[in-house]
Every structure is written in structure tokens, then in C-alpha cells.
Amino acid sequence: MLPALALAAGLLASGAAAPGVAPVTQPGTLRVDLVHTGGRGLEVLAIDRVVVEPLAWPGNLARAIDETNTAAYRFEVREPGGRLLYSRGYSSILGEWLTTDEARDSHRSFQESLRFPRPPGPVRVAIQRRNAAQTFETIWESAVDPDGMFVERAPPPPQKLIPLEEHGAPPDKVDLLLIGDGYTAEECAAEFAGEARRLLDALFRHEPFRARRGDFNAWGLCPPSSQSGVARPSTGVQVRTPVGATYDAFGSERYVLTFENRALRDVAAWAPYEFVTILVNNETYGGGGIFNTFSTVAAKSDWADYLFVHEFGHHFAGLADEYYTSPVAYSPVQTVVEPWEPNVTALLDPGALKWRSLVSAGTPIPTPWPKEAFEERQRDFQARRKLIREQRRPEAEMTALFREEQAHATQLLGTATHAAHVGAFQGANYDARAYYRPQADCVMFTRDEVPFCRVCRAALERVIDLYAGPAARE
Numbered sequence: 001m002l003p004a005l006a007l008a009a010g011l012l013a014s015g016a017a018a019p020g021v022a023p024v025t026q027p028g029t030l031r032v033d034l035v036h037t038g039g040r041g042l043e044v045l046a047i048d049r050v051v052v053e054p055l056a057w058p059g060n061l062a063r064a065i066d067e068t069n070t071a072a073y074r075f076e077v078r079e080p081g082g083r084l085l086y087s088r089g090y091s092s093i094l095g096e097w098l099t100t101d102e103a104r105d106s107h108r109s110f111q112e113s114l115r116f117p118r119p120p121g122p123v124r125v126a127i128q129r130r131n132a133a134q135t136f137e138t139i140w141e142s143a144v145d146p147d148g149m150f151v152e153r154a155p156p157p158p159q160k161l162i163p164l165e166e167h168g169a170p171p172d173k174v175d176l177l178l179i180g181d182g183y184t185a186e187e188c189a190a191e192f193a194g195e196a197r198r199l200l201d202a203l204f205r206h207e208p209f210r211a212r213r214g215d216f217n218a219w220g221l222c223p224p225s226s227q228s229g230v231a232r233p234s235t236g237v238q239v240r241t242p243v244g245a246t247y248d249a250f251g252s253e254r255y256v257l258t259f260e261n262r263a264l265r266d267v268a269a270w271a272p273y274e275f276v277t278i279l280v281n282n283e284t285y286g287g288g289g290i291f292n293t294f295s296t297v298a299a300k301s302d303w304a305d306y307l308f309v310h311e312f313g314h315h316f317a318g319l320a321d322e323y324y325t326s327p328v329a330y331s332p333v334q335t336v337v338e339p340w341e342p343n344v345t346a347l348l349d350p351g352a353l354k355w356r357s358l359v360s361a362g363t364p365i366p367t368p369w370p371k372e373a374f375e376e377r378q379r380d381f382q383a384r385r386k387l388i389r390e391q392r393r394p395e396a397e398m399t400a401l402f403r404e405e406q407a408h409a410t411q412l413l414g415t416a417t418h419a420a421h422v423g424a425f426q427g428a429n430y431d432a433r434a435y436y437r438p439q440a441d442c443v444m445f446t447r448d449e450v451p452f453c454r455v456c457r458a459a460l461e462r463v464i465d466l467y468a469g470p471a472a473r474e
Contacts, residue, residue, distance in 0.1 A: 026061075026171060028118035029053040030146050031269075032125060033262060036094040039107030043094075045127060045140040048111065048262070050148065051269075054155040057117040058170035058272030063469065064117070068462055070318045070342060071291055074128045074136055075114050085123065086116040090292035091318065093257065095129075100250050111261030112293065118146050134337055156266035162220035164196055170272040173217045174467040176200075177273035179264070180222035180299075181245040182230040182281035188222035195279060195299045196220045202305035203312060206443065206451055208461050215468035219271040230256075230280050235392065243267055245280045245296060252328060253389055254286040256296040264294065274467055275316055277308065283395055285402075289314030302399045306447050313444055313452070317459045320344040322428045322437040322445035325378040327386075336434045342459040343444060344429045347436045355438055355455045358422040367423030369416050369440045374409070375432070381405045402447060410448045413441040422454050 033048040064086045066074070071089025078084050093110040097103055114125065122145040128136035145151070167173055178199070180192040196218075204213045223242035231239045231246035234253050244260030247253060258264055258278060268276055279299040280286070289295035289311035297308040313319040320341035321328075338346050338354075345354055350365045359365070381401065388397050413419060419440050428437035428445075438455035441448055452460065 026056040026058075026117075027120075029055060029057045029269075030116055030118040030144075031265060032114045032144060033265065034112050034114065035109050036092055036112050037107060037109040038094050038098055039103050040105055042107060043098075043129075043139060047142060047144075049152055050144060050146075050150070051152045051265075052118065052146070053115075053269040054158075055269065055272055058175050059117070059274060059467065060171040060469070061117060063466055066466065068466065070340065070459075070462075072130055072340065076126045076128070077116050077119065078124045078126070079119075080122060080124065085119060088116075088292060089318070091290050092293065093259070093290060096290065097250060102250075110259060113261060113265050121146070130340060132335075132337070134340060156269055159221045159223055159267055159270040161271055162193055162196075162222070163217075164193065164220045165200060165216065165218040167214045167217055170217060172468065174215055174275070174464055175271075175273045176216055176218045177268055177271045177276040178218065178220045178279055179243060179267060179276060180220070180279045180281065181243045181258070182225050182228060182239065182241045183222050184226070184228050185224035187228060187281060188224050191281075192222040192279070193220060195304075199277075199279070199297065199299065199304060199308040203309055206309055208452075208457050208464065212461075212464050212468070215464055217272070219273065221267055221271055223267050225281075229282055232282070232284065243278060245278050247282075247284065247286050249288060254284075256280055256286045256288045256298065257290075258294070258296070275312075277312060277315070285395070285398055287311040291315060291318035302395075303402065303447065306443075310443055313456065313460070317456070317463045318342065319444050319456055319459060320429050322442055324427045324430050324432050324435075325375065325382060327382065328430050333431055333434055339429060339435065341429070343438055343442075343453070343456050344435045345424060346434060347424050350424070353424060355422060355458075358438070358454050358458070360421055363418065363421045363423045365424045366436060367418050367421065367425050367440075369418060369425050370412055371427060374412060375427075377405075377408055377412075406447050406449075409441070409446045410450075413446070413448065414450075416440050 031051040031053055035046050035048050037044045066088045072091045072095050074089045077086040092112050125144050126138050126141040129139045131137050178196045183192050200218055203209050225241045229239055230241050233248045243264040244258040247256050249255040249257040276294045278296040280296055282298045283300040284298055285301050285303055287297040287307040295311040295315035297304055297311055318341055320343055336346050384401055422438050424436040425440055426436050429435040439453035441450045442453035
């Protein structure tokens with residue numbers, strides 16, 4: 001394992017690399033920071049800045065094109081003649097906000113970034129979004145010159161890199177970065193690395209991550225905060241932290257995001273990474289995950305292990321939430337279309353079920369499950385949960401409620417007739433009727449100590465293959 005500062009000190013914007021980290025043939029890393037504005041009748045993108053990051057490109061150049069067809073948005077980088085150099089699907093904070101009630105009558109702007117191998121000359125960068133027919137159409141395009149006069153080449157303030165788990169050179173692995181937020185300097189030194197490794201162990205207890213652990217590297221950064229903890233506006237807590245993580249995103253008390261993308265990316269630039277999770281120094285249940293953008297987890301929550309894995313599923317593979325009884329910030333669906341997420345379906349055409357190859361012969365579609373009994377108990381749980389938050393009662397009471405809920409769901413779902421079968425189980429994606437999930441239970445559905453369902457595992461495998469390659473499978 002490398003000394004903590006070896007990689008940060010050894011990599012330059014030119015693409016040079018420290019021994020054992022990345023070959024010197026790797027190009028640099030170019031980042032386009034954007035402002036994404038939208039709301040009633042409007043969606044606009046504009047370049048905020050173009051940045052040459054301080055480290056070499058961490059990805060494998062042979063796997064530069066994303067053919068998974070997963071995501072709400074996709075960006076492409078092309079040479080002037082049209083040859084495709086790089087592409088990736090992703091989801092955006094703006095895209096999520098557009099599904100809230102607030103977006104119906106107002107406009108907001110959010111920051112986001114596109115990262116790709118530094119090209120040798122000018123390129124065209126285009127962003128595509130799914131239209132009503134769920135096909136991609138271009139909504140923004142711009143020329144980008146990596147040698148332009150106003151490209152930022154001065155590195156941001158350096159960060160101390162912590163190698164958490166290393167299995168090979170970054171281009172040959174999936175590189176996962178864990179960033180601490182709301183940790184003081186003392187907490188960074190005494191607590192962060194231990195909490196990061198504990199959460200990694202939780203992730204690698206789940207398939208397919210357990211079998212593919214050797215296909216990952218994990219790195220840590222912990223920029224010290226002036227005070228402990230992060231913002232939680234619903235309780236009057238206002239804190240400025242290095243990467244800006246905050247509870248109450250979009251008015252949802254448990255939803256943790258950062259809206260300070262520039263700050264996040266400047267910190268993250270000191271690690272080789274494809275995926276980044278923010279470890280929030282807080283014990284209150286919370287987290288979030290946006291596909292190919294970032295995920296968050298309250299690292300000191302009693303449910304941190306589950307939250308880390310669940311939210312990473314969103315970030316890593318675009319997995320949808322399969323639950324539908326918990327309160328969320330999003331508006332009810334008005335027009336039902338087939339979702340792009342791999343683990344939910346509108347079942348508009350049962351014969352074309354997207355995961356039909358995993359359905360056993362004889363399994364009915366839709367697939368029966370004890371839905372009414374589940375929903376009856378959920379109404380009670382959700383009412384009690386709301387009361388705990390409204391009265392600002394101790395977090396231990398919320399944990400006890402979740403334990404009770406977990407025990408009921410484990411017994412009810414685990415003994416259902418089709419518990420072990422892949423099918424189409426009504427209730428998913430925040431809707432009790434419009435959408436269906438692949439199995440009765442899954443990490444993306446409940447807090448039970450259950451694995452990812454077979455459909456989710458297949459989606460996660462595809463992303464590992466995209467970055468580490470199928471040949472790396474053990």
C-alpha cells in the first residue's frame with residue numbers, strides 16, 4: 001500500500017504518475033464545471049469553468065464508451081470530425097429537483113461536472129437527455145479547447161490522500177473515493193479512516209461486490225472542518241463544511257446532498273476516482289445517491305452500513321428506490337412510462353419485461369405478494385416516524401422503530417410464496433400501483449438484512465465490467 005501522500009505528491013497535470021498508481025501513458029484529467037438551470041418551461045446549461053485536474057486520468061482508455069444505456073442524461077466528447085472519444089450516462093441534481101412540487105412554479109440552478117480524459121486538441125462536448133419517448137436527444141453542445149487561455153491549470157489546495165484498499169493500478173480497477181465532511185482535524189485523524197473501512201467492509205459483504213472486491217481500489221480524503229457535524233436546517237443547525245453536505249435536501253429531512261459541487265470536485269481532484277461517497281459526520285439517519293454524480297451517508301448512524309450500500313446502489317448503477325411507502329420530496333407521477341432504471345418497470349408490456357430472462361418458468365406476472373398486510377403495518381410505522389421527527393425525539397427512538405419495522409418486513413416478505421423468485425411485484429419507485437420491482441425484497445426495498453435482488457446484482461455487474469473489464473472477474 002502506498003504512503004498516504006505518495007500519489008498526491010507524485011501526480012501532475014501533465015499525466016505523470018507515481019509508481020504503482022497509473023502508467024505515464026495516461027492523459028491528464030479534464031473537467032468541465034457547469035451550471036444547470038431549470039424549472040417551469042426551462043432547462044439551460046452553461047459552462048462555469050474548464051479545469052485541468054492535478055492527477056492523471058484514472059480510467060481505462062479501452063473502455064471509454066458507455067454502452068449500458070442507463071441514465072437520465074448522457075454526455076459525449078467528440079473530435080471535430082465527429083469521432084466519439086468518450087461517453088458516460090449520469091443523473092443530475094437538477095433532474096431530481098424537476099420532479100418536486102417546487103419546480104412547477106419556479107426556477108433553480110445547480111452545479112455539476114463532466115470529467116473525461118484530457119484530449120490532445122479541441123473537442124465538442126454534448127449533453128443529451130431522455131425525451132418523452134425515453135430516447136436521448138441533445139439539449140446542449142459546446143466547443144472545449146483544453147489549451148484555451150482561460151482553462152484553469154493551477155491546482156486546488158492539496159489534500160492528504162489515504163489509501164484504504166488497493167488492488168492494482170487505477171486504470172485497471174473501479175476507483176471508489178470516500179470523502180469525509182464535517183470532521184474536525186482531530187476527528188479526521190482519529191475517526192475517519194476507521195469509519196471508512198467499516199463501511200467498505202459492509203459494501204463488500206454484498207454480492208456482486210464480495211466476489212469482485214479485487215476489482216476495486218478505495219481511497220479516502222478528509223478535509224478538516226472548523227466544527228464537527230454538517231448542516232441540518234430543519235433543526236436550526238447551520239454549518240459550513242469543506243464540501244457542503246446538508247440534510248433536508250428538497251425539504252426531505254433524511255435526504256443528504258451537497259449543492260457545492262465546485263468545492264466537492266476541487267477536494268476530490270486529489271484522488272484517482274470514478275465514484276465518490278461523502279461520509280457525513282453525523283448520527284442522524286440520512287443519505288442520498290445520484291447516478292454517476294455522488295452518494296452520501298451519515299457515517300455515525302446506527303443504520304450507516306445499510307445506508308452506505310443502498311445509496312451506493314443509486315450512485316453506482318442507477319438503481320431506483322423500490323420502496324413506495326416512505327415520504328419523499330418528489331411529486332406523484334402524472335404520466336406512466338417505462339423507467340430507464342434497470343430494477344423497476346411500469347409493466348406496460350408484460351411480454352417484454354426487461355428482466356424476463358431471470359424469471360423462472362411458471363412464475364405469474366404480475367407476481368402476488370402480501371401487499372395489503374405490508375401496507376397496513378407501514379401506515380402505522382410512517383405515522384410514528386413522522387411524530388418522532390416532529391417532536392425532535394432522540395435518534396435512539398428512531399432506531400428502535402426501524403428495528404421493529406425490519407423484524408416485521410423480514411418475517412412477512414421472507415415467508416411469502418414467491419419470496420425467492422424473480423417476477424414483477426407491484427409497488428416500487430415511490431408508487432404503490434404504477435411500478436413493479438423484480439423480487440419481493442431487496443436492499444433497494446427495505447432495511448432487512450437481505451442481499452441485492454438478482455436484477456440489481458446483474459446491473460451492478462455491468463458497471464463493474466465497464467470500468468474493470470469482464471476479464472477481471474474472479
